[in-house]
Amino acid sequence: MTRVWIYDTTLRDGAQTEGISFSxxxxxxxxxxxxxxxxxxxxGGWPxxxxxxDEFFERAGRMELANASLTAFGSTRRHGVSPxxxxxxxxxxxxxxxxxCIFGKSWDFHVTDALRIGLDDNLAMIEDSVRFLRxxxxxxxxxxEHFFDGYFANRDYALAALMAAERGGAEWLVLCDTNGGTLPTDIAAAVEDVLLSTHTPLGIHCHNDSDLATACTLxxxxxxxxxxxxxxNGIGERCGNANLCTVIPNLALKEGVDVGAVDLRGLTPLSKSVGEIANMAPAPGMPFVGDRAFAHKGGMHVSALMKDPRTYEHIRPEEVGNSRRVLVSDMAGRSSITEKLRELGLEISDDSSHITQMIKDMESKGYQFEGADASFELLVKRLRGDLEKRFEVYGFRIFMDEREGLEMDSEASIxxxxxxGNMEQTAADGNGPVNALDNALRKALARFYPSLNGVRLTDYKVRVLDEKSATAASVRVLMRTTDGESSWTTVGVSENVIxxxxxxxxxxLEYALMKQDQKTKVNQ
Structure with a gap:
């Protein structure tokens, strides 16, 4: 089995992504x-x-790493300066x-037009720099750098750059498709040729400007x-780098390559955690680790999946730490509803046809439950009479005052x-009418259910359902809420956004109370 070493440059090349700044x-x-x-x-970066x-390397050097070799990035020496x-x-x-890991020029065009130095001077800079570090x-x-562009423009010079690094003592020669414009067939042809001319192990570094970074890497x-x-997550300058969350499972699961100590089951959690740290949510449609990677909507697809997951899944989602999701929509049949009930841990009964019809009726009015599992679960429990109604809203008002500079004050009473049967009426301010309403409702309910003080809204999205109806159109609201331990999404539809x-x-809030009741029963 071929052994392939995994080199991560998220903290250096990934940090060059627009909008990302790692502390x-x-x-x-x-x-x-x-x-x-x-x-x-x-x-880790560029000392x-x-x-x-500098602080990172000083602190990282004191860490005990179990698997990874800490690597510093830099360039060859400047022209006219000794190492x-x-x-x-x-x-x-x-x-x-x-x-x-130091980079140097391997494209003669860059040497003559960007650095504006002699071709032999550049080769000396590469060899001197590698030898000094060794x-x-x-x-x-x-x-x-720019190896493939350089190779197809001047093969002999691109190879000479590699040989200079080899003479200096480099243990790896990494071929970079820096502009991300080379096709996979050309990558393969160049690599095969380089292997005939060098004696040092080769690496590959691809950018995704042609949406081919994964294909080129493989x-x-x-x-x-x-x-x-x-x-x-493939983050990086311009269109990004080769995505290790895609490359690694393709190598291990499709090519049968040995990727060392990498635990594939950690890929999805890693994707999400790095996205959170970078404040850049991973694309939901990302292969292997995305939220949609194993999400199924069509009723016939779900029916086949229940018989054998291989019918519509190329791997088991658990192999990469992901999970299967069944999306409930007006396309769903009875099998989809049954599988969704099983996914949520709800009892499977003979009422799935009734639930399916209710879903179709509600979605015809603008509801969409495929991204709102909490509202779907509450709907099922209400239809079955399994949900105790913990509170009821008897009325609310929203007040908005315009201040100097067109700033608006919002207040909600509820x-x-x-x-x-205990009644509570209160009011609260907020940053906009929805935030004021959220604050007022939780403030009123806190008298009866103090635990709701730990629940907060984390995301709020509004979509106009019929733009042709202009201001009279219905809107769909999706809310994401958390209690600090988990999060859930709910949906509401009306012609009035409030x-x-x-x-x-x-x-x-009903879902939060239901979860707390379930947790209490488990602990009793």
Whole structure:
């Protein structure tokens, strides 16, 4: 079985994504998670380039990593400066990382037009820099920047750049598709040729500008590369890098490649946690680890899945730490409803046809339950008479005052009654009418159910269902709520956005109370 080493550059190349800025604490957190997953190398940043990366390497050097080799990134020496005098190389030599990955030019066009130096001078810079780091006690890999563009423009010079790094003592030669424009067949052909001319293990580093980073990475491995570089969720400059959350399972599950200590079951949790740390939610349609990767909507598909998951799933979702989801919609048949009830741990009974018809009727009015499991579960329990009504809203009012500068003050008053007939009326301010209504309702219910003080709204989305109806159109509101331990989504539909919000809000708090009751019963 072929062994392929996994090199993660989320903390360096991934950090170049527009809108992402990792703090030192963020980077240490991601490093720990990557090490736990089992990757071989984690590129932490560029020592000497900024105080944050200097602090990171100082602190990361004191961590005990079980699987990953901490790696520092940098460049070859500057033209006209010796390695011993180059501040970049000196910072690399002094940092805590055992490995250094330095990049250099392998495209003659970049050497002559970007650096504006002689071709032989560039080769000397590569060899000198690698040798200096090796003599400083570092293990070194060389990133051949723009390798494939350089190879197809001037094959001999691109190979000469690799040989210069090889003479300097590089232990890996990494071929970079820096512009992300090379096709998989061309990647494979170049790799096969390089293997005939060099004696050092090859790595591959692909960018996704042509949406081919995964395909190019797999093609490179099939052609002989034994290291893959990429990022979690494919984040990176411009269109991103090769997505390790896709590359790794393809290598391990499809190609039968040995990926070392990597625990595939940790891929989905890693994808979500890195997305949270980066404040950039992973794409729901991402293969293997996305929320939609194993989500099924069509009734015939679900019926077949219940007989054998292989009918509509290429792998078992559990292999990558994901889970199957059945989406409830007006396309759902009885089998879909039955499977959804099973997924939510609800009793399977003869009323699934009735539930299916109710779903279809409600979705014809604008409801959509495929992204609102909490509202679906409450609906089923209400239809079955299994849900105790904990409170009822008897009326509410929204007040809005315009202040200087067109700023608006929002206040909501609300009247509620609990299950024992106790009435409470109160008011609360908020940042907008929905927030004011949310605050007022939870404030009123806190008298009867203090635990709701720990429940909060985390996401709120509104969609106009019939734009042609303009201001008279119905709207659908989706709310995501959390109690700090888990989160759930509810839905409300009305021609009035405030009323639709209240429907979703009531469901969210009813669901919170139901969960608390279930937890209490389990602990008794």
């Amino acid at each position: 030192c604490e963020d980077k240490l957190d991601v490093l720990s998670r990557l090490d736990e997953l089992g990757v071989d190398f984690v590129e 000497g380039s900024n105080p944050r990366d 011993e005098e180059d501040p970049n190389l000196r910072a690399l030599a002094a940092c805590s990382a055992g490995w250094c 003599e400083s006690g570092k293990r070194v890999m060389f990133d051949a 093609a490179a491995v099939e052609a002989g590369c034994t290291m893959v570089q990429g990022t979690v 009247k509620v009654m609990d299950a024992d 009323e639709a919000s209240l429907i979703a809000l009531i469901d969210s």
